[in-house]
Amino acid sequence: MYIHEMIGETKRLRQQMTPEYEAYFGEMVLYFRSGSSSLSEAKGEELLLDIARQIIKNQAKGISAAERFGPDPKAYCAELAEDVKARKPRTLKDKIKYYTMIPWVALTWVFFIYMITGFFSKWFGGELEYTQISTSSLLIIAVLSIVLIELVTRFLGNSSKAVEGQKAAGGGRPAGPGAKPGMQSISGPRGFNLRAFGTYIAVAAVLIIVGTVLNRIMPAFTVSPWDSLILFAVGLAGQIFFFGRRSKN
Numbered sequence: 088m089y090i091h092e093m094i095g096e097t098k099r100l101r102q103q104m105t106p107e108y109e110a111y112f113g114e115m116v117l118y119f120r121s122g123s124s125s126l127s128e129a130k131g132e133e134l135l136l137d138i139a140r141q142i143i144k145n146q147a148k149g150i151s152a153a154e155r156f157g158p159d160p161k162a163y164c165a166e167l168a169e170d171v172k173a174r175k176p177r178t179l180k181d182k183i184k185y186y187t188m189i190p191w192v193a194l195t196w197v198f199f200i201y202m203i204t205g206f207f208s209k210w211f212g213g214e215l216e217y218t219q220i221s222t223s224s225l226l227i228i229a230v231l232s233i234v235l236i237e238l239v240t241r242f243l244g245n246s247s248k249a250v251e252g253q254k255a256a257g258g259g260r261p262a263g264p265g266a267k268p269g270m271q272s273i274s275g276p277r278g279f280n281l282r283a284f285g286t287y288i289a290v291a292a293v294l295i296i297v298g299t300v301l302n303r304i305m306p307a308f309t310v311s312p313w314d315s316l317i318l319f320a321v322g323l324a325g326q327i328f329f330f331g332r333r334s335k336n
Contacts, residue, residue, distance in 0.1 A: 088133075090129050093129075097116075097132065097139050100143055104139075104143070105146065107152075108152050116135060119135055119164060119168075123161075126171060134164075134171070184330065188330040189232050190230070191326060192322075201312070201315040202315035204218070205217065215311060217312075219307050221307045222308070223301035231294055235291075237287065
């Protein structure tokens with residue numbers, strides 16, 4: 088839909104809302120259309136239209152907007168905008184796609200590495216090198232890829248929020264009683280969560296231990312460099328056609 092079409096549809100849905108729902112939704116409209124978020128106008132209108140549709144459905148079911156989105160509509164919109172910027176999934180369908188894509192991409196490039204290493208000996212005058220792959224190893228790689236992505240995205244997200252929080256908290260305030268004029272406070276929220284980091288490391292360690300145990304139980308199979316090439320090509324094609332379609336921001 089074009090922007091003017093989304094605006095028109097949002098307006099039509101807004102007219103169907105009761106005063107209570109309309110007032111709540113109005114705060115959301117003000118947030119996105121006032122430029123409070125860094126999203127494009129098209130993406131902002133797309134989100135507003137989706138929210139308006141949800142509100143109409145909830146209104147018919149007697150579910151209040153505050154119950155569905157929280158007591159602070161602007162806070163919800165800010166969190167929603169951050170999730171959209173970070174491409175974090177919010178719906179069940181998006182979560183399934185997201186957490187399928189991560190191991191899919193990881194395993195695709197694992198077979199690329201197997202292909203390259205397998206062809207190396209042939210390129211240098213030897214025989215093709217076949218690789219024995221444990222099923223448990225592929226399983227562990229798939230799960231560890233999700234853990235790694237979650238760790239990185241959470242760490243980077245918290246770090247960026249900490250920087251913004253420090254700028255907001257320290258803007259124009261003196262650092263202390265003995266501070267010189269013009270000095271700013273360096274206090275602010277910390278972006279690094281040591282406990283969360285330790286949890287992810289512990290999960291990764293447990294997965295490695297479990298993988299070592301499963302390695303003795305689960306079957307293994309042998310692949311040639313040509314097999315790895317085919318699997319890499321299939322994985323890359325799936326990565327492009329199934330996961331490569333992105334909505335325009």
